Amino acid sequence: MRFQHDKKLLSTILVFTDLDGTLLDHDTYSLAPARELIDTLQECKIPLVANTSKTRAELLSFQKSIMLQAPFISENGAAIHLPKTQFPRQPQNSVESGEFWVKQFSQPRAHWISLLKQLAPELQNLTQPFSQMSVEQLCQETGLTFDNGLLAHQREYGEPLKWLGSEDEKHVFIDKITAQGGHVLQGGRFIHIGDQVNKGDSMIWLKDLYNQTSKQNHTTIALGDSHNDIDMLEAADVAVLVKSPVHQFPPLRRTTNIIKTQNKGPVGWVEGLLAGLDILNNQGVSHG
Incomplete structure (x- = not known):
């Protein structure tokens, strides 16, 4: 798969995604239909940031299983884990934890x-x-x-x-x-x-860090399917709501740059992300 999008645009995109029911199938936890697109993101050096209720331990296993090297956000925005290889300088108010800097937003x-x-x-x-x-x-x-x-x-x-x-x-x-x-x-x-944390605030913090370290303004695409994704979806430049087999789309206040997929799980994830990239490439960003 190749992107037919503006190269400068691609260099400043950040993709934030929920996992269960969004990138991962609700029943099987498979992401197989999205594998090719994930590989393309990595080839284009577009960060794919898991932003999920999952634990650090789960996310380390997940990242290893698909050879994903990117920051990740655990437990609904409670902590951001930043690989030292990508962020050599320790961010302010973060702590050191093995191969990561960790920005914590929550009590234990x-x-x-x-x-x-x-x-x-x-x-x-x-x-x-x-x-x-x-x-x-x-x-x-x-x-x-x-x-x-x-x-x-x-x-x-x-x-x-x-x-x-x-x-x-x-x-x-x-x-x-x-x-x-x-x-x-x-x-x-x-x-x-x-704590009073959410996926949206953590996404904004990480976007700001990318802006500071690269001296470029980044654009965000967020993908989710549940109520705990609402803050992330509201704060992103493009919001992709992935159809769920078990509940309705979460309600959003925003009215622009919203995609609701026809397909569920990882098939819907591919559908929505490609549509989001097209929005940014063809229409520009009108939110955020």
């Missing part, structure tokens, strides 16, 4: 587990936190293999929950968490309790 997971334990028992009984699931239970809920379930269990910041109550009870639960300084995000399978 233990804080949120403690907060959940302080809720009234009738509210606690409406949830099943990750921390109370065995790896086998987690695999049953998600369809992950045992090895991938182990990686998903290694959370550092927020705490995902399986919701067991009604929608009305969920509103009460969210109000209680919010009153304690927490933030609730609805993902594809779980709700996520954590």
Whole structure:
């Protein structure tokens, strides 16, 4: 696959993508239909930044599996992981962690587990936190293999929950968490309790870092399928909503440079990303 787009434009594009249900098939977790386009992005040196609820451990495994060398954003914007090979100078207010600089935006997971334990028992009984699931239970809920379930269990910041109550009870639960300084995000399978962070703010921070280090203004394409992608989709220059097999498109306030795919999962991801590149190439950017 070759891009028939302006080379200067391609050199300043950043692609941010959700994984489960977007780049990865909702049921099989396969990205096979997107493999060729991923390879083309890498050949063109267009960063493909995973921006997901997944853990650092999961993302390290994912990046290795497809030989992807790019920054990644874990746990719904809680932390940005920057390869030292690509960012030799340590960014301000980041910490060193092995081969990465890490910019953290959230308190640790233990804080949120403690907060959940302080809720009234009738509210606690409406949830099943990750921390109370065995790896086998987690695999049953998600369809992950045992090895991938182990990686998903290694959370550092927020705490995902399986919701067991009604929608009305969920509103009460969210109000209680919010009153304690927490933030609730609805993902594809779980709700996520954590700090007042989101995928959009982390995307903007990383875009600004690219602008500073390269002395060029970058343009963003974001791809997602769920409510926890809304902040990222609103903040991107082009928003690609990938059709889901299990829920409707997330609602957006913006009205320009929006693509809603006809296809689902990685097939829809390819459809949407190519359409997004065409928008930037042919029409310019009218958002952001």
